[in-house]
Amino acid sequence: MSNAALSRIVSAQAALGAQYLKAGRYRLEVQSIRTKDGFKGLSAIAELKVVSAERTQPASEPSRIGMVASYVEKLSEAKKNGGGRFKAFIMALTGAEEQELSLEQLAKFTGDKQAGAFLLIDCEVFPKTLPEQDGKPGKVIEGYRWSTVIPTDDELAAIEAKRAEAKLPALAVALA
Numbered sequence: 276m277s278n279a280a281l282s283r284i285v286s287a288q289a290a291l292g293a294q295y296l297k298a299g300r301y302r303l304e305v306q307s308i309r310t311k312d313g314f315k316g317l318s319a320i321a322e323l324k325v326v327s328a329e330r331t332q333p334a335s336e337p338s339r340i341g342m343v344a345s346y347v348e349k350l351s352e353a354k355k356n357g358g359g360r361f362k363a364f365i366m367a368l369t370g371a372e373e374q375e376l377s378l379e380q381l382a383k384f385t386g387d388k389q390a391g392a393f394l395l396i397d398c399e400v401f402p403k404t405l406p407e408q409d410g411k412p413g414k415v416i417e418g419y420r421w422s423t424v425i426p427t428d429d430e431l432a433a434i435e436a437k438r439a440e441a442k443l444p445a446l447a448v449a450l451a
Contacts, residue, residue: 296344296400296417299337300329302424303398305368305391306343308384316351319361319385323396331399346419360419367421368396383450390449393437395430397422 306322323344328337338344346364348357365384366373368391383390403418426434435445443449 294338294342294344296323296325296346296398296419297338298332298335298400298402298417300331301325301337301398301400302327303344303396305394305396307389308365308391310350310385316349319348319350319357321346321361321364321391323398326395331401364396364419364421365391367423368394370423370425388449389443390446392441392443393434395424395426395434397424 302325303323304326306324308319308321311318311320323346325338325340325342325344328340330337348361348364349355350358350361362373362376365371365376365381368384369376371380399420399422401418401420402415404415405413407413438445438449
């Protein structure tokens with residue numbers, strides 16, 4: 276192999292296969308939210324830890340508790356509405372209405388303060404069939420329904436403790 280090829284391998288970011296949620300009903304804990312401008316374009320990514328899982332499809336086991344899954348939406352192709360789907364995720368995470376989200380507020384979730392870290396969110400992942408195209412049957416993909424979780428006092432204390440352990444600011448500071 277040439278030195279140029281070896282150099283490209285060494286300098287490349289390792290492609291770690293992301294894990295995605297299977298069909299099921301989940302309570303998830305946000306680990307991080309970020310954006311990435313990669314070779315496939317701009318993406319929004321949430322890393323989510325499975326806290327609880329329930330089977331919803333007879334032939335499919337849900338993702339296992341403790342697994343960290345990636346929720347990824349491509350933002351480069353406006354027609355595919357990845358930004359809208361990720362916005363729905365953020366709205367459910369925060370309990371916010373669409374008009375309440377601003378660029379500055381979104382930046383609090385993807386920046387160093389990670390305002391969404393350790394917050395809980397409920398999600399139902401279900402099979403979704405895309406429309407037929409060019410005479411070919413529609414592809415089956417995963418659809419996501421997000422729901423707001425209003426944390427109990429104990430859950431809020433646990434969130435703050437995890438944020439402190441991760442050296443992240445308190446929620447009130449991160450959201451200010």
